[in-house]
Amino acid sequence: MNHVFRKTSKVLKDNMDWLLYSDIRIKKGREKGALYGWKNLNNGSFPFIYSEITGYAITCFCWIASQLGNQVSLEAAIEASDWIIRNMQSNLLVARLPTSSNKPIDLSNLFYSFDNSMILIGLLSLYKLTKKDHLLRLAEKMTEALIDRFFDGEKLIPRLDNSFKPIKPSREKGMLKWSTIAGPYHCKSSIGLLELSRLTNNQKYVRISDSLCDYAKRLQKSNGQFITNPGSDVVYLHPHLYACEGLIYSGVKQSNESHYNAGLNGIRWAMKHISLSNGGLFRETGEDPVEQSDCTAQLLRLLILCQRQLEKSIKRCELSYVIERLHLRLLDFYIPAGEAQGAMNYQIAEDTACSWCTMFSMQALNLWETKDSHPNWLDYFV
Numbered sequence: 484m485n486h487v488f489r490k491t492s493k494v495l496k497d498n499m500d501w502l503l504y505s506d507i508r509i510k511k512g513r514e515k516g517a518l519y520g521w522k523n524l525n526n527g528s529f530p531f532i533y534s535e536i537t538g539y540a541i542t543c544f545c546w547i548a549s550q551l552g553n554q555v556s557l558e559a560a561i562e563a564s565d566w567i568i569r570n571m572q573s574n575l576l577v578a579r580l581p582t583s584s585n586k587p588i589d590l591s592n593l594f595y596s597f598d599n600s601m602i603l604i605g606l607l608s609l610y611k612l613t614k615k616d617h618l619l620r621l622a623e624k625m626t627e628a629l630i631d632r633f634f635d636g637e638k639l640i641p642r643l644d645n646s647f648k649p650i651k652p653s654r655e656k657g658m659l660k661w662s663t664i665a666g667p668y669h670c671k672s673s674i675g676l677l678e679l680s681r682l683t684n685n686q687k688y689v690r691i692s693d694s695l696c697d698y699a700k701r702l703q704k705s706n707g708q709f710i711t712n713p714g715s716d717v718v719y720l721h722p723h724l725y726a727c728e729g730l731i732y733s734g735v736k737q738s739n740e741s742h743y744n745a746g747l748n749g750i751r752w753a754m755k756h757i758s759l760s761n762g763g764l765f766r767e768t769g770e771d772p773v774e775q776s777d778c779t780a781q782l783l784r785l786l787i788l789c790q791r792q793l794e795k796s797i798k799r800c801e802l803s804y805v806i807e808r809l810h811l812r813l814l815d816f817y818i819p820a821g822e823a824q825g826a827m828n829y830q831i832a833e834d835t836a837c838s839w840c841t842m843f844s845m846q847a848l849n850l851w852e853t854k855d856s857h858p859n860w861l862d863y864f865v
Contacts, residue, residue: 550863672692773832
């Protein structure tokens with residue numbers, strides 16, 4: 484067991500170092516502060532700058548500064564927020580920026596409500612650390628833009644074109660693509676809405692948060708499964724767990740038992756889709772699914788945070804066994820050497836050093852190390 488603790492500590496530290504010091508984070512030039520979504524290790528290329536992930540990075544770097552005492556991370560968070568501010572259009576950001584002006588991409592003119600919600604969380608995380616008033620004012624403007632452009636009175640419109648008009652859902656493998664439709668995953672936006680409400684005492688943001696969580700609950704089956712792809716029996720675990728995260732956050736911060744129990748029910752359902760042979764969490768419930776590091780880390784975080792409540796319906800020994808299997812499998816995604824040493828692979832069979840997977844992993848491993856399930860842990864939840 485000491486070997487496992489030592490390895491976990493090393494992977495955690497290497498995750499942090501890769502995010503801060505590697506070329507996944509841009510440290511000079513016009514795009515200084517931004518993060519790439521991932522790095523292709525077979526050719527060393529970066530597909531695009533990812534605005535959502537740069538938002539995640541602000542929260543992640545604030546967490547590192549607050550919890551682990553690394554001040555370089557605070558500078559990185561400030562640089563990331565500066566990049567966000569420079570690239571805003573009408574107080575919102577497009578989904579993905581090309582790495583070169585000569586390489587336009589399909590999403591370079593699209594606004595996603597989820598992506599902008601994650602950026603909002605990042606700005607609020609940095610405000611909590613720095614108390615810089617311009618960050619709070621910008622967060623308010625961004626939230627009002629999100630509400631005006633995306634909120635239809637019940638849920639969030641998933642994406643808009645550069646004229647701020649809704650776009651029809653895309654299809655992938657014959658199914659509606661989950662990220663292009665309104666869905667339960669949008670209730671993770673509650674993290675930003677409830678925090679902004681706390682900071683400004685504006686109850687409108689609470690009402691919208693509640694609406695998103697209630698919409699997620701309406702798309703949850705009695706067995707805990709969220710409908711991520713309407714018209715299909717396939718469930719993608721990544722957005723399923725986003726919904727769990729939003730509901731758990733709302734449940735804790737508002738003492739909302741209905742939201743919290745819906746989140747717990749979703750967690751219990753996800754536990755049934757862990758690989759029996761390897762212990763990681765599958766990407767989806769379809770045929771020949773593969774394990775994915777972001778999903779594995781997401782579930783591990785939630786199981787530790789909610790362990791005490793889950794033990795009321797699951798034997799402690801069974802829950803501990805599942806936690807340990809997820810933990811050990813997550814370590815298998817670690818890239819131990821080479822140009823991306825310290826990152827987490829997106830999938831075991833892919834040579835893809837993934838920035839957001841590494842952020843989720845780092846928090847999951849820290850939770851496993853400390854066994855800290857205090858509600859304050861949610862204050863910098865990536």
